[in-house]
Every structure is written in C-alpha cells, then in structure tokens.
Amino acid sequence: MTAYPARGGVNTGVGTALPVALDRRSGVPLAVQLADALRDAAATGHLRGGDRLPSTRALAGRLGVSRTVTSAAYEQLHAEGWIAGKHGSGTYVTTTPPADAPQRSAIPEDETDGEDLLALVPGVPWADGIERATWRRAWRAAADTPPSQQTERAGLTAYRAAIAEHLLRHRGLMIASASVLATAGTTSAVAELASALFQPGDVVAVEEPGYQRAVQVFLAAGLRVAGVPVDTDGVVVDAIPTGAKAVFCSPAHQYPMGSRMSATRRVALVERARAEGFLVIEDDYDGELRFDVAPLPLLAGLAPDVVVHLGTTSKILTPTLGAGWLVAPRGVADTVLTYRDRTGTRPSPAGQRVFTEFAHSGDLGRHLRRVRREMSERRQLLVGALREAGIGMAGDDAGAHLVVPLRSADDERAKLRAARQEGILLDGLARHYADEPTAHGIAIGYAGCSREELHEAVGVLVSVLTRQR
Secondary structure, eight states: OEEESTTOOOOOSSSOOOOEEEOTTSSSOHHHHHHHHHHHHHHHTSSOTTOEEOOHHHHHHHHTSOHHHHHHHHHHHHHHTSEEEETTTEEEEOSSOOTTOOOOOSSOGGGTTTOOOEEOOSSOOOGGGSOHHHHHHHHHHHHTSOOOSOOOTTOOHHHHHHHHHHHHHHHOOOOOGGGEEEESOHHHHHHHHHHHHOOTTOEEEEEESOOHHHHHHHHHTTOEEEEEEEETTEEOGGGSOTTOSEEEEOOSSOTTTOOOOOHHHHHHHHHHHHHHTOEEEEEOTTTTOBSSSOOOOOHHHHOTTTEEEEEESTTTTOGGGOOEEEEOOHHHHHHHHHHHHHHTOOOOHHHHHHHHHHHHTTHHHHHHHHHHHHHHHHHHHHHHHHHHTTOOOBSOSBSSEEEEEESOHHHHHHHHHHHHHTTEEOEEGGGGOSSSOSSEEEEEEOSSSOHHHHHHHHHHHHHHHHOOO
C-alpha cells in the first residue's frame, strides 16, 4: 500500500494535506482509488472550494505512481464537477461548481504552464472550416421550429433520418432511420450503455492505449476494465479476456495510435463476439477521413447483430452541437430506451435540429468534401516534412493525426517539453494508458489550427523531433 500523506503531505495552498491512501494489492485501479479519496475529501470538507491541488506531476511523485494515474483521476473529478483548472495557475477544488466554471482541456494543466501555445493535438475538428453563412442559415432554420411539449426519447425523427442518410452516403452503412438513436455524443452514449446494459463487476475490454474518457465512464459505472493491446492491424483479438461482456474499439483510425483495423482482424473480432456472446462497441473515430486507402466496411455492416456503432458530430462539425448517434441491435436499443425512460435522460434536440438542417441543405456534404481536401493537403505538408527529415511515423493514411514513435518515456517527455518551450503543445502517448505505458511517442493533430499556423510549425516540429537528448 502507498500511504499519503505518509511522506509529509502536500500543501494545497491553504495548509491542507491530502488524505490519500492507495492500496496496490486492491483490485480497484489506482486512478479510481485516488479519485475516490479526493472526492471524499471534498465531500466531507477536508478540502474546501478554492483549495489548490498539486499538479499531476507533483502528486504522482509524492505517491510514487505513474503520472497517467494522477491525470486520469483529475480528469474524472473534472468531468464530475469537483475540480476545475485555471489556465496557468493550477487546479482547484470547486465542490459546488458554478454554471460558468472554467473548462479544462484534455491536456493536464501543468503541461501548459500558462503559455500561449499552438495546440497540435488529436481529437480536434476543423471548426474554422465551417462557412459562416451556411452555419447561420442552419441555426436560423432550426430556430424556426415551433416549441413542442412532446419529448423524443429516441431523438427527432428528421435527425434520425438525416443520420441514416449520412451513414449510407459517407460510411456505406445501409440502415433504416428507426435503427438510429440520437445521443449527446460518444462519451454520453458510452455512459448510457455502461449503465443500461451491464452490471457492476462486469468486464469490458478496451484498447490499450485508448480513449481514457470511455475508460473512466466504464469505471464510474462499477465495471472492470481490461486493457487489450493494439498493433498495426488494430486491437489484438486473441488478447481479449474470456468472459468479457463487451469490447470498446476504434477500428477506422485507432485513437491514439492511428492504426486501421484490418479486414482479417475485423472478421476475427465479430466471429469471436458471436461465439462468446459479447458486444462490440464501435467508436467510429475519424471514420469520415481517409486518404490513400480504400474504406473498410464498418463493423456494424459486417455484424449488425453484435455491434453497437457510435458516431458524433464533434469531429465532422463541432462539439458545441452536443449531438451524436447510436446504431445497435434491437434488444440493445430497447434497453437503452428503457433506461432513458427510467432515468428521464434524453439528448437535447437543439443540436439535432441544426445538424438536420445542415444535412438537408447539402451544406454538410459540401463541408465534408472541403474537410477531406484540406486535411489531405495538410497531411501532405506534414508527412512530406517528416519523411524528408527521416522521421518515422504511423497512422498517417486516415484521420487527422499521426504518431511519431519514440524509444522511451524519457524521450517522450523531453520532446513534449522541448516543443512546449518552442510554443507548441503536442500530445504524448503516455496519457492514453490506464496503466504503465508500453509504447512511447508523440501524436500530432493537424485539424485544430490554421494551415498557415501548421506551415509555420512544421520546421519547429522537425527540429524538436530530431533533437538529441
């Protein structure tokens, strides 16, 4: 057991030591133990609103754990509203967060140190590419809808039809609109699935490294999470533990490694799911973006009987819409709807209306074509510069980010630090692991900046990545 504050505690800024004890022999992940301890401290008044917490790096050092543990705990508490990050000044306890509490990015606060950085990180859309005239037109049309007293637990009928059309045109999936459920986005959909379909203690397999927000959602629902390694063909099917109730994966462009699940691996995954009776939760991350490769069929198209397909408007338009979708076997969809009836939860229709108008006008199709052209040109710029410098990379044939593999955790940290000193925020692979990282590298996203900014940053990136420690 690692006891804390056995080593003297951490002063939070108001003379408060953190009452944390981590038991390495427990079956509960260390990140969950840490989040529980800090949550209890805030709930009981040991920590009060306004108390400053140590940085993820400082706390990891005090506890003798990986920084991924402290970062995951902080991200969970931030999502729940217990803490908030103030840019450049630290992380603070909120206890009862105000409506306008500052939002913390996915990058730990002590990675930025208050600098004005150019963020070249994955998972960010090209929101500046949305034509303002078409955006205003969609919002005006959506606002012209008269108020209604009727709630749509499955989502607006027109939205579900628009999603079915979108999936057919852009992802090759032929489904009836009745098979689509509206969601508030991928993370929200995962939360609904975790609570509606599974029991506490059930095992869910996830990609390692993978989408840590989904990991935290599963853990918050009382599920046990088993990390499964990823290689160049996607999630390693043979490594999925026997008895798992579900497998969460991103086959189109694995987050964050960038691999595309091969056709052979896809067949093996759905065959095992059918044989053992588990669900495959397909996160279609970056599914609309592909370059020098032909599209592979969606898992939902291969095996609609065992696959739950998740999509979101966050990456193709903007996360501010808060709209996504879920396509699932009938029994799964009915269970989710029953859960919504029982809890009174349902996605907001506002973003659904905007997306529907955007799609019906044809502006969505035109926007996606612009996105593909723009990302293709940015990719060529970045890949060309890296290749010319002899820098190896992976995951560059689809999506809007690529990975530069590195030899060690120290090398990864050094590259992140060097880039930050040059004014660029990059993303290391370490934070995408729930446990100790087994691969090291830098994930470079190129959608969230302007093309001019990317062009100016390429030389700095090459210099940082070729610099010897």
